[in-house]
Amino acid sequence: MALSEQEIIRREKLNELIQMGINPYPAELYEINCSSTFIQNEYEKAEEKFGQGKQEVSFAGRLMSIRDMGKAAFGVLQDSTGKIQIYIKRDEVCAGDDKTLYDVVWKKLTDIGDIIGVKGYVFKTKMGEPSIHVSSFHILTKSLRPLPSVKEKDGEVYDAVIDPDLRYRQRYVDLIINPQVKETFRKRTQLVNTMRNYLNEKGYLEVETPILQPLYGGAAARPFKTHHNTLDMTLYLRIANELYLKRLIVGGYDGVYEFSKDFRNEGMSRFHNPEFTQIELYVAYKDYEWMMNLVEEMIEKVALTLHGSTVVRVGENEIDFKRPWKRFTMYEAIEHFTGVNIGDMDEDTMRKAAAAMGVETDATMGRGKIIDEIFGSKCEPHLIQPTFITDYPVEMSPLAKKHRSKPGLVERFEAICNGKEICNAFSELNDPIDQRKRFEEQLELGKRGDEEAMQLDEDFLRAIEYGMPPTAGLGIGIDRLSMIMTNSPSIQDVLFFPQMKPETIDSQSAADSGLTHIPSPWNDVLARLGITNRVQLKEVNPNKLFNDMGGMRKKLKLDVSMVSLDEVKKWISE
RNA sequence: GAUUCCGUAGCUCAGUCGGUAGAGCAUUACACUUUUAAUGUAGGGGUCCUGGGUUCGAGCCCCAGCGGAAUCACCA
Numbered sequence: 001m002a003l004s005e006q007e008i009i010r011r012e013k014l015n016e017l018i019q020m021g022i023n024p025y026p027a028e029l030y031e032i033n034c035s036s037t038f039i040q041n042e043y044e045k046a047e048e049k050f051g052q053g054k055q056e057v058s059f060a061g062r063l064m065s066i067r068d069m070g071k072a073a074f075g076v077l078q079d080s081t082g083k084i085q086i087y088i089k090r091d092e093v094c095a096g097d098d099k100t101l102y103d104v105v106w107k108k109l110t111d112i113g114d115i116i117g118v119k120g121y122v123f124k125t126k127m128g129e130p131s132i133h134v135s136s137f138h139i140l141t142k143s144l145r146p147l148p149s150v151k152e153k154d155g156e157v158y159d160a161v162i163d164p165d166l167r168y169r170q171r172y173v174d175l176i177i178n179p180q181v182k183e184t185f186r187k188r189t190q191l192v193n194t195m196r197n198y199l200n201e202k203g204y205l206e207v208e209t210p211i212l213q214p215l216y217g218g219a220a221a222r223p224f225k226t227h228h229n230t231l232d233m234t235l236y237l238r239i240a241n242e243l244y245l246k247r248l249i250v251g252g253y254d255g256v257y258e259f260s261k262d263f264r265n266e267g268m269s270r271f272h273n274p275e276f277t278q279i280e281l282y283v284a285y286k287d288y289e290w291m292m293n294l295v296e297e298m299i300e301k302v303a304l305t306l307h308g309s310t311v312v313r314v315g316e317n318e319i320d321f322k323r324p325w326k327r328f329t330m331y332e333a334i335e336h337f338t339g340v341n342i343g344d345m346d347e348d349t350m351r352k353a354a355a356a357m358g359v360e361t362d363a364t365m366g367r368g369k370i371i372d373e374i375f376g377s378k379c380e381p382h383l384i385q386p387t388f389i390t391d392y393p394v395e396m397s398p399l400a401k402k403h404r405s406k407p408g409l410v411e412r413f414e415a416i417c418n419g420k421e422i423c424n425a426f427s428e429l430n431d432p433i434d435q436r437k438r439f440e441e442q443l444e445l446g447k448r449g450d451e452e453a454m455q456l457d458e459d460f461l462r463a464i465e466y467g468m469p470p471t472a473g474l475g476i477g478i479d480r481l482s483m484i485m486t487n488s489p490s491i492q493d494v495l496f497f498p499q500m501k502p503e504t505i506d507s508q509s510a511a512d513s514g515l516t517h518i519p520s521p522w523n524d525v526l527a528r529l530g531i532t533n534r535v536q537l538k539e540v541n542p543n544k545l546f547n548d549m550g551g552m553r554k555k556l557k558l559d560v561s562m563v564s565l566d567e568v569k570k571w572i573s574e
Numbered sequence: 575g576a577u578u579c580c581g582u583a584g585c586u587c588a589g590u591c592g593g594u595a596g597a598g599c600a601u602u603a604c605a606c607u608u609u610u611a612a613u614g615u616a617g618g619g620g621u622c623c624u625g626g627g628u629u630c631g632a633g634c635c636c637c638a639g640c641g642g643a644a645u646c647a648c649c650a
Contacts (some may be wrong), residue, residue: 005619006584006601067613070606089607112600125608148585149600151611158611159586159599165642166585177585220650239626267575267648380650396650414650421650452649501641 001501006146013109014142022105024142029057030117038082039122043130050122057132059084060117062176063110063430064149073106074131082179086118087132092135106137113143117205128460150177166383168498187306188482188494190216192259194305195279195476198298204255204281209244211237211261218399220452221264224274237263242399242473243460245282246428250468257281259478270490271420274499275479286472288411288427292388295415295423295474296323299386299481306485314418314487317384325415329391334404337379342371364449368395383416398438398454401470422481425474434467 003011017024034057039046050057061077061084071090076083087468090102110116112382120135151158160178161167167174167181174181214233216223218240226235241260259279266272283291303310303321309324328336331343338357342350347367354361359374371393379389383411390413391403400410411427429435439456446453482494492498 002621004584009601065610067609068606069609069612072607072609074609076610085610087608091607123608125610127608127610129608129610131608146600150585151599153611158610161585163585163642222649264649269649270644363602369650376650392650424650480647528602 001233004146007144010111010142010146011146013111014144017109017139020100020105022139026138026140030060030138030140032060032079033058034122035081035491036061036079037081039084039130039132040082043122043124046122046130047124052121052123052133054121056119056135057122058117058119058312059132060115062143063112063114063116065112065220066110070109071102073245074213077116077132078176078179080182083131085125086120086134087123087125087131088134088137091194092133093137104137110139111143111146112149113147114139115143115144123420148173148177164492167426167498168492169500170339171496184486184488184493185496187486188478190306191302191485192478192484193281194302195298196259198301199255199257199281202255204257204283205253207245207253207256207258209241209248209258209260211263213238215455215457217457219262219264220454222266222451224263224265239264240278240475241280242475243457246468246471246473247460247463249282249284249428249471250463250466254285255281255283268499271480273479273491276491279474279476279478281474282471283473284471287470288390288413288425288472291425291472291474292327292390292413295425295476296325296386299415299422302481302485303482312485312487314484317418317487319385319418319484321386325386327388327390330371330389330393333379333383333389334371334374337382337399338374340372364445366395366445366448366450368393368397369445369450372396380416381419384418386415386417386422388413388415394438395441397426398442399429399435401429401431402434403475418484420480421477422484423474423476425472428468428471428473430464430468430470432461435464436461465479467526556571 033055034046034050036059039050044056049055057390059077059079061079064076064078064083067074073088075086075088077086088106090099090100093106094100094102102219117138117140118132118134118136120133123131125131125132128198148159148161150160161173167178171181173409200206200491212228213233214235216236216239218238219242221239223236223239226237227233228235238260239262241258241262245256245258252268257279259277262277262278263275264272265274270276283294290474299526300310300321300323301313306312311318311320313319331341335341340353340357342353345353347370350367350370351361354370354374357374357378358372359377361370361373365373375389383389391406391409392400392412393410394400394410397410400412403409410429414421415423429438436456439454439461442454446455479491481493482488483491488494
């Protein structure tokens, strides 16, 4: 692979360090007794402890910028908590006559991006900037690639890298140069921890259930398919873990939950990643009314933990998670936003009503799916403040219990926030006869061409035939909730490594291209001429290649003698 | 999957009518012992995403492909 000028220079510096007897990648631990934020935010205490004549501060981080003043220099080191300025003076780092350490190692061989350790004392400059006065420094890791140069003054950032392709594919670079990204992911973890603590305090058990499943179920979605060699059978990556957690309720646990990675083989968008995280919770002897209160309390707690307030700014909107949230039944919501009461309509009438509203339907859709379409396009986008939508039609909820008083409906709710569903919950269906019937209706939808219809899970039916107590169940999309809680416009902003198309490899290495017989540096020269594999080499005119190589040799100022035309012909014929 | 826009130096971006490729930062050299987007001077650095086509001549025009973004569709 052809290196850029700056990469070549850094490799040369690396070799120079080694020749000077300095290990650019030392093995020993480096003691750290202070963080950058401690010095920044609690300067008085830091000076008390690490000031001149006190205990020596020992700090390490990535060098982010250098301001060279001749016989002294300022730099900025970044650790996991933030940034701190360092001040290096030649006569202090090199007390004797030998100034090599400063003049060569620091000034010539240390680059932005290198990770260095410094010892010294804490002080403030004339400008009042908290800093570390360096008495000695060590290179801990030499960086071979130049970082994108980002400058910053008074909180304003210049030349920031905003190319999403680079940010998502090389998240490590994104994290180094865009500090707010670290904060987003801290918040995400805080969100998960808040929920975990909340549920643990209630005495519920965190469990793990299979990701590889012989039958996929618990949601309406297309799965990823894989194969187990020894069993010689098809397995699916889970689309939900609902049916397994309910088996555990049958087994006698009162409350179980799992933060689960689920996989759905569907389109990608700023709200959809093929793998995503959900928490699912099941609590015995409870119903969906009880679960609504739990959701309100838990999410309000998350907002308070992350923001110290129930109000969260998301894009243009201010969203208030303060309890209690607004509640609508599904039919009420549709009537509220469209003026049409569809509650008593049969499938055909409803199909026409949908068409009148401009909602498209097709023959594979049953009544439930049509209602879902209407709600999804006419109501959901308008619900900004957290709102519970309750009492869904039975057709679109094959795992929910029939409503205690309203025929044709189930005891189900979703919480909608910022125009998107953030949770889904119901009083779980525990009537095994009814459950079998619902599965059979799903099979019918499947035959009509609904690719997301559920499969009949005979073992799950067997489990609830033994008897599952009345149970309330809940699923919350962690990624979607994280987007809201961190004000991130895209799901890719709350996933460290979002799914991307494979990166195109711009120049193949000689090893896998069949050009291993061509010596360095000519293999690089050929790559620059656009020849990266044997097929391309065979097609080229040997005389033209010979001339081009000569031109490139001149251009790159290669210090090697030109190979003969016969030699080039030999490469091509080999 | 559809439409629109984008792809130029390590990074952020200009590039006029089709006529030898530009800036800032980064980098290299020199100067500078409390600076902070440090500063001053001088230099180097390019597969203009890829492949075709039109043309005497293409970063620019045309076609195809690849990659990205936005909107829509799909997706509880």
